[in-house]
Amino acid sequence: MYVAVKGGEKAIDAAHRLLGEERRGNPDIPEITTTQIGEQLTLAVDRVMTEGSLYDRELAAVAIKQARGDLIEAIFLIRASRTTLPRYGYSTPIETSDMLIRRRISAAFKDMPGGQILGPTFDYTHRLLEFEASETPAAPVETGPADLDRTMPRVLDLIGAEGLIEAASSTSGEPGDLTREPLAFPADRDLRLQSLVRGDEGFLLALGYSTQRGYGRSHPFAGEIRYGEVAVSFTPEELGFEIEIGAIDITECEMINQFKGSAGVPPQFTRGYGLSFGQCERKAMSMALVDRALRVRELDEEQTAPAQDEEFVLSHADNVQATGFVEHLKLPHYVDFQAELELLRRLRREAQGLDQEAAE
Amino acid sequence: MTKPLLVAENISKYYDGRVACEKVNFELWPGEVLAIVGESGSGKTTLLKCLSMQIAPNAGRVLYSLRDGRTESLSDLSEAERRFLMRTDWGFVHQDPREGLRMGVSAGANVGERLMAVGERHYGRIRSTALDWLNRVEIAGDRIDESPRNYSGGMRQRLQIARNLVTAPRLVFMDEPTGGLDVSVQARLLDLLRGLVRTLGLSVVIVTHDLAVARLLSTRILVMQQGKVIETGLTDQVLEDPQAPYTQLLVSSVLQV
């Protein structure tokens, strides 16, 4: 006698215990601490904060550990936790020109006020595995004269004076909030940028890359990439004035792109903008390329490539959404599958029936 | 008492300050076929798009006499009314049939779609109407379940015509309907179109660069050059005795071939 499948609950509990065991690995090896992750896997932490939409290094480190290093899973943990947080209000806009610079480069100018600051970067390293990777430096790295003024003007502001580049768009009115109102199409740039910041690094990288290869070409120059610390301020209603509540590390990328001009607008350079928490340089650059590509409508350009298709890009950029829906295929679908089986059998029976009639 | 089906009043359209068409006026009467001719860049396609509400003119208006007898400016209609008009009372035959057909579904569904859009819910009737229309445009009935991808260029164009005419529209816009076809195929299509227009009493606005097409199909002609109408009149008259130097040039260079 057949008995219907039972015991789902027990199986799930056992699977989760096994997961815990696998996560810990060999108990003879010391357990990794979240402090170590926060200090030594900083770029993983930065990515989880950026795409998780929550600036909290400690929580991100906890998430990475719990996710066994699966960053999309860690981002997912952060997002779910973020849902439960009450919203007290909005900070005043951060001012990136007042950034305490740790890195600042421009590919458009050889030199500019403030100079090129390389800072901590993989650029120009030879990608040779260092097997003796004890990285404790013998002595602290000399980063320049102590009195170096690390606040410096943004490169695009320097050329903006000549009118060669469009003004940084200041949207009239309050920017929207993607996490409070569902995205509707067509979406304005404020919402597009919010979407892109949360978007998957790999997806944006591939799309940005595609624009360079001719699918929606926009001739970009890395006008400026800067990374460092900016102050975050908040104006409590009951006080009525701004108070500084902390500082965050961010990366900002401003791309300069060609623009042929259109009705009433002479040819000029246009902007693509990228921003991330921490040092997610690849992400900020990709985002800037895609931001520019998505401006086809406002710049009256022809939409020909995937990266310019707002509904396509924004609907598929979020890796928490994407991974959920792809992985949901693991869930039971046997009711629908049964419906398809029944249909297919019937269609085949009918097809055979028809064949027989034809043969008679 | 009859009145014009469509009236164009001072239609002007500019791109980046450049004239695409300017101050175009005409009346289209029921059962009339109006040909808009001119060389490429003369503004005839822009004018057609303005008339059929695909683009908004910068100035002027298009009045249309609706089935219920009202005459309305098209830009005053709601989007719902406009879209309803487009799938019932109007047809639009594109030069490239791929723009006017659903290439992914069968010929029968292509013809039946407009019927279903206006509420027909009987499969058998939809199918027999589709068969009837395929027959009228000289497509064999046993090809009803094929995708237009399998069809030749001429067949696709005839299918597009059937798809448009199935809801008995009163007005059909045509944009170079014979443009992409071989000469022999063109002749057959023109013949078919002429027959359909006459038997159905259709009103047509047809854009063409080919004066032979205009002569064969149209009752009246409108010659455009650099966005402006430079000559208008009965087709026979204009082609026999062109007044404007440009029309004379067109007639002499084309019709004598």
Next chain:
Amino acid sequence: MTTGYNFAYLNEQTKRMIRRALLKAVAIPGYQVPFASREMPMPYGWGTGGVQVTASILTPGDTLKVIDQGADDTTNAVSIRKFFVRTAGVATTEETEKASIIQTRHRVPEASLREDQILVYQVPIPEPLRFLEPRETETRKMHALEEYGIMHVKLYEDIARHGHIATAYAYPAKVNGRYVFDPSPIPKFDNPKLDDCAALQLFGAGREKRIYAVPPYTKVTSLDFEDHPFSVQKWEEPCALCGSTTTYLDEIILDDKGKRMFVCSDTDHCRKAQEKAA
């Protein structure tokens, strides 16, 4: 019950936002109301829409039943039920009659529902026009203008090719004579149960950020042609466990020689029928 979270996980601000969307959905049957779907602690596509709807309507006095594929003991149903036990501490049941809220994925219970019950559906793709027209801007317009001809084009193609309509689940229907909607991927067998149902039916799509509803006693008409009317699946044999001939059956493969049996997908209904017979 896990403390540290608000009752049923979502904060009250969020619940209010969702309830407003629900009210709008009930007021316009079948219309997809956009809502600011939150990230939930289970993945998108795993019932986040249904979970947010349930969390927003749940009260401490409710009795919750969760099914997936008609069964209470399937993995995802177990996981969601546990989530509400942990975060809301509500009573749960496997018996359809005893539940005040039933959250479901892919099935409608066989037993008919009452006015004091709410059925919450998990929806993956709420837009019935999506696979005919991928663009949201265009589908919104089509709904607004009631341009549904293309839905019938799909059905026409089925009949032209197969002799009958070949959609077996997620079968589109029209609500209250106005909006065409996707009843979620339930087998078309279940579509008639939505029509004139006494219970309130709520649909939540988390990833796609849409909520819609079928109020009690509302007309739900599955799309068809006059000469090819809508019909549901039938089985040649009864349920091997309870003998039912009127329920939706799952196929169980018994060996590698093609031997199989058919049993009710609604496990609670099947068990009840067996007890009655015994």
